[in-house]
Amino acid sequence: MTGGSFSYRLADVFARRRYEGNGVAVFLDPPRMSSADLQAVTVEIRQFESAYVWSTPAPAVFDTRIFVVDRELPFAGHPVLGTAAVLHERQLAADVPPNGVSRADASARWTLRLGQREVTVTSVPDGAGGFDVSMDQGRPEFGKPMPPAYREQVARALSLRPEDLHEDLPMQWASTGLAYLMVPVRGQALSRARIGTGDFGALLAEAGAQLAYVLDPDAREGRNWVNDGSVEDIATGSASGPAAAYLVRHRRADPALTVQLHQGRFLDRPSVMNVQVIGGPEQITHVTLSGHVCLTGTGTLDEPPGT
Incomplete structure (x- = not known):
């Protein structure tokens, strides 16, 4: 584990406007920590869930862990959708073509690896700073x-x-x-x-x-x-x-x-x-x-x- 500050983004999922929906704190590429330390950070933030996301050598594929205040979850729906929105926001900030026109209307696909499970999520900017995000839940x-x-x-x-x-x-x-x-x-x-x-x-x-x-x-x-x-x-x-x-x-x-x-x-x-x-x-x-x-x-x- 390395020291130094690290940041998180707050997202409200299934929300029509800010301060509605289900909240999640998303940490993009935080320091590598033990499970106990990730749990301690989650308790400190005390959001409904916290998602920790690390880049991998594969583009748009991310190792992901989700915690609530008392345990790690193998999967949870709203943290996955919130994570995709935060990843897309970061991409839009960095991925601006040379002519200065941002691809703000383009959809993006993300693969989140949660243990042995891979979840594919699609996100689309709404033009007002938010995102519409979807995921296939499989066959019921x-x-x-x-x-x-x-x-x-x-x-x-x-x-x-x-x-x-x-x-x-x-x-x-x-x-x-x-x-x-x-x-x-x-x-x-x-x-x-x-x-x-x-x-x-x-x-x-x-x-x-x-x-x-x-x-x-x-x-x-x-x-x-x-x-x-x-x-x-x-x-x-x-x-x-x-x-x-x-x-x-x-x-x-x-x-x-x-x-x-x-x-x-x-x-x-x-x-x-x-x-x-x-x-x-x-x-x-x-x-x-x-x-x-x-x-x-x-x-x-x-x-x-x-x-």
């Missing part, structure tokens, strides 16, 4: 519909009544890598939902799910928490693709149209996630997640931990 998978008794258990665990559940839609997990139990609700149930049990993770495991996504299919709005209920997520990119695919599978969304999902209203951080579902209800081949990214600020740390 679905679990079996859960029986009425289980539906009632989940409703109560989410501080809801069984009649708050949408009776025409199944409760089942959907996944493009992380299995979310889709909990379809109606009326004002979304505003009342909250995890009210300490063993919610075990209840989800009975269905083969890792997390829950409470979804109002009529309003196209969702909510998600960590399983102990202590933290609500502002915008869950890894759930939005499966949620849109779930709506198409059950003929509540037209695959010919972009499915726009909303989240974050209850945290005063409104977020908009756009999903294109490729295929029909019987055979969905893949989903593409996209969102707008606003760049909001820059910070500098004097030196890495331990120097």
